[in-house]
Amino acid sequence: MIDYKERFVQWLDQRVTSAGLGTEDTTSTVDPSGVFWLGRLAPEKEAMAETRRERRMDPCSVGIRFKPAAPGPWSFQVRVRARGWNRITVGSKDLDTPEEWAKSAVAEETIDVTAHGGMRPTDFGAELLTSALRRVGIGTATAVVQVSDESWRGTPELVVTVVNTTAESGQPKGERYLFEVELAVEGLPTSPFILESLPDSFRYEREMQALGINCGVEMRGTTFVTRDTVVVSTKRPTFRFGYTAEDKLDLSFAGLTDDPLPRLRQLVEGYAQWGQAAWSPEALARLQGDGPAWTPEMIAEADRGRAAYEAELDRLRRGVAALESSPQLLRAYRLMNKAMGRTASRRGITSWRPFQVGFLLGVLPSLVEGRRDWNIVEIVWFATGGGKTETYLSLLVLAVFHDRLRGKHSGITAWSRFPLRLLSLQQTQRFADALGAAELVRREHRVPGDPIALGYYVGKSSTPNDIPVEPTKDNPIDVEDDTMPARFNVLLRCPFCAARDVSTRFNRRHWRLEHFCSAPDCPSTGEALPLFVVDSEIYRFLPSVVIGTLDKAALISMQAAMRGFIHGPAGRCRRPGHGFTYAKRGSRPAGCLVPGCKDPSETIKSHDRAMFAPSFRLQDELHLLRDSLGAVDSHYESILDDLQVKNTDTDPPKIIASSATLSGYQRQTSTLYGRQGRVFPALGPSVHESYWSAATPGILRRYVAVWPRGVTLEWVSDRTITVLQQSVRRLLSEPDVVCAQAGIEPVHVPELLDLYGTNVIYGNTVKDVEAARRSMGTQVDVNPLNTVSLTGQTPFDDVRTAIAELDRPPVDFDERVHVVAASSMFSHGVDIDRLNIMTVLGVPLTTAEFIQTTARVGRTHPGLVYVVHKIGRERDAGVYSHFQAFVEHGDRLVEPIPVTRSSRRVLDLTSAAAIEARRLFFHEPRSERLKLTTADLLRAHHRTVVTTVDDETKALREMLGIRDDEHLLDEDLRRAVEIYFAKLNDLGSGAKWPHDILHRRPMTSLRDVETQIPISDD
């Protein structure tokens, strides 16, 4: 049974599509060629004068491409339908007399066609069609059916189109166009096309029965019909069914807190039983069905699929064994469940999804003796919205507890990086909530060590690097300014008690920017919440989990206090509330980062420093680390690993990542981290069902591909918003009519108004978003229309206000936000169940971004997504042509991720960073005065320890992960080091500071590189 929300979505889409075609309009006061964006055909004569690209933007024909099943000749019927518009009254210039247009009745004609192999484009039915048009009063336009055989793929391919052949004349444009054009082909047996861009797999339907030309194609029985939009509905997944159904298996937080082992054993045994059936030869034979026999490649792929399943099962069994063998780990696991259960209960969630439990089990063997698979990058791949963030968090919280129980009482356990400039507030909040709950559980269970805290490490782009004593040119933050702290509130609610009473204040005594909660019964009792948002405070307190943007890795060449991210600080200031200390500098003589503090500090013993080494680095959205960003990051990853290994004698952190796409991850992990990657979960033999999830009949999202014809993208976007807003408002003004039309009960009206009353417009660039918003202001005739922008440029406070309001809208519809204009900043971690309609302006550059972006709508209720193609672009035209596969298998479509680390241009940028990182984190802690801040000190040090060019080159080569066979890189590096030492030893060079000696300044952000360099394996 179709859900009333699905019916409403269908009804809304029908409203928009009708408006695009003009099906319900019979008169117009303006030329219809400037109004309708679907179903229209431009006159061929005029279209031919345009470039190919422009012809695509206002096509003169639509049609279908077929592969006939039998050799020619072929006889079949082509039915054409169309309407026209006639100008009845010529308007006066002063607009006193408006223009008047009237639409014709539908003209319809069926034409018999016989085609033969190798047939050049041949016209059929010119007279029949033109007289059909004249019969309904269309005075100017003419049309023809054109058929040809294009055999360029080796076998015959028939192309059948209807072309607007109207001659050039002085008639108004709208009279020369055809509207609501439809072409149908009947009686032609065909064989399917194989979609080449999908990997050759036994799992996927790669066949397409016919290809649309400038349009989509629908099959009605044996008839092929052109469609003006391509509609693809994805199915909502379920996670609890079969072996893991709720009534069979208890995966509740409470159950896994009390007694996890029997439940986990049952989960894993269920997986074993499922696999025995699902991967059996009989099951695979069923999958093959009546289709063509599998190729050897497909059989080999099925074998690999089964092997991956078996390895995963084995890993899960070892995960259970790890818990059985380590009481410490088991205790940490239970504490984690208690903490995660506490935050989940606020959202009404009481249990895990099986795959979340499974993923964590698979990582556990790395945490016990033997550290099995420590060097493997574990990648969470799951349909967005499936609970990926909580999966991450379960690991982080577990790792924090495990660290505490094994004796690590301070320092960073994990550094979690996001590839964007700005973290979403909702994402930050989820981390804060989980760690806040962990801290409360820690207190209750008297787990030793520092409070469990979160560091928000994005400094400068949205929170400060440092709070200066007085504002400076570089850092204008003013501690005297009472409004300053409020600008840096990164929380939407209290992580302890969920109250929305969180504010910020500056604590002068401890020199801290504190978040605090003023709710009367909050467990924080008004004390600072365990959250650090200023870089220098993160160094001072080394919170258990640090989240931030990837760019910050660049600080490794500049910030001596980054030591806290590698091998621990130098000491701890004796003055309470000051925290850890680092290398001494002129401005901080004792190494304490609190301005002016000269108190002595307790040194941290070298043995203890290894304890500070983080256990995990997390990388969200791994697929975004491509091109130059990926290349540069690969070197920084090597630098981080090398420093940790050399300074602590421990392994580098284990890397956990998430990815929205499944293609190319092996190459990516090996390039970025020099390690093997592994995706969880292993795919089942069927794309529709695995042990972990299965498709339900319910609609997740209705995707509608729109090819705007003859009008601008903005026009289509404005009209779409107008129709959607007008339609949803009719729920208020005439609920009975809407309910009757849509087939829904009036009782649902308030809910539908709530769920479908806000539209998101997504632009790929901030420029697109602003253009759309401006255009909307003048073109969307709906009042009131409240809009907000959510882009990387939106001030923090405005983002918070907007999200809070979207989450809890005003009661009065008129006061709500009606349109959200958003850019990529919105595509990550914004989870608002009320957002269910989106218009995407132009196909995003990567499939991953498309998946992520559109996943922001329809999270809990059926969603509606318009993808308005920038059809002039080749990529958009390509996506339109296989839109169904793009939506259904987007995450598996082959989209090679260009990433390389062997680039001399990249090395030129990163070698300066590596030299500086070695100075700060390797040489300085080993120098006599623990200080290498000037060229003189540096020269003296290298003379004392007798550093040679050979030694340093070798060390840097290891640090940057340059392989032996990369001779050019090796030579470049050696030259850089030679010049470095030559300059250092040249007393006449005038070099005063260490960076004066470098061949270039290190990058200040990994993002700096993006626009600068093209990357190739040179």
Ligand SMILES: [Zn+2]
């Ligand atoms: Zn509170």
Ligand SMILES: [Zn+2]
């Ligand atoms: Zn101090």
